Amino acid sequence: MKPKEGLLVVLSSPSGGGKTTLCNRLMAADANVVRSISCTTRPARGAEVEGHDYYFLTRDDFEKRVARGEFLEHAQVHGHYYGTLRKTVEELLAAGRDALLNIDVQGAAIVCQLAKADPRLRHALVSVFLMPPSLQLLEQRLRRRGTDDEATIARRLAEATREMAHWREYDYVIVTGPIEEDYRQMQAIVDAERCRSQRLSFETE
Numbered sequence: 623m624k625p626k627e628g629l630l631v632v633l634s635s636p637s638g639g640g641k642t643t644l645c646n647r648l649m650a651a652d653a654n655v656v657r658s659i660s661c662t663t664r665p666a667r668g669a670e671v672e673g674h675d676y677y678f679l680t681r682d683d684f685e686k687r688v689a690r691g692e693f694l695e696h697a698q699v700h701g702h703y704y705g706t707l708r709k710t711v712e713e714l715l716a717a718g719r720d721a722l723l724n725i726d727v728q729g730a731a732i733v734c735q736l737a738k739a740d741p742r743l744r745h746a747l748v749s750v751f752l753m754p755p756s757l758q759l760l761e762q763r764l765r766r767r768g769t770d771d772e773a774t775i776a777r778r779l780a781e782a783t784r785e786m787a788h789w790r791e792y793d794y795v796i797v798t799g800p801i802e803e804d805y806r807q808m809q810a811i812v813d814a815e816r817c818r819s820q821r822l823s824f825e826t827e
């Protein structure tokens with residue numbers, strides 16, 4: 623007995639909410655989980671690597687891909703484009719891998735909307751919102767990360783407030799705490815979703 627197709631795990635949280643660390647922890651512990659690598663027009667930050675963290679595109683290239691319908695979803699976040707390639711998600715799901723989409727609340731809303739009309743997406747979709755316990759803690763985390771200047775931190779905090787208002791639109795909410803506890807909850811969600819009877823196929827079928 624095994625799942626027919628992979629899960630499409632949509633994970634959102636305000637910047638600095640601990641998404642990247644959680645994704646990495648989940649992938650390290652669970653070989654079936656693969657992060658879908660997004661495209662973005664924002665410049666690479668710190669030690670980010672092309673094709674590993676993001677595909678870094680020019681605005682022109684991004685817009686051409688939008689026109690060609692290459693994105694499952696795309697949105698503007700902090701003045702830059704971000705998008706999930708349709709092909710990436712389709713290939714992961716067809717291979718039975720669990721695709722992890724680390725995307726913002728606009729992108730998540732688009733995927734949920736698409737899933738209403740697409741049985742395959744609807745079947746695969748699991749959405750999780752990582753809720754920082756407070757704005758003060760989020761601010762501390764952004765500062766500790768040390769990659770953003772004051773103006774960027776202020777803008778990210780204002781956006782975080784708007785994003786946090788969307789938590790009810792997700793299937794699950796994890797109020798973030800120590801990484802091991804966040805990870806435990808996230809793995810529990812993934813394990814439970816894999817066990818849903820509608821997702822399983824039997825060798826006798």
Ligand code: 5GP
Pocket residue numbers: 634635636637660661664695696697699704705706724725726727728729730
């Ligand atoms: P960052 O620039 O900090 O890596 O990401 C900024 C925001 O963009 C985060 O909320 C992140 O989840 C979101 N994001 C990253 N990739 C995508 C994507 O492909 N689509 C959408 N809609 N948002 C994304």
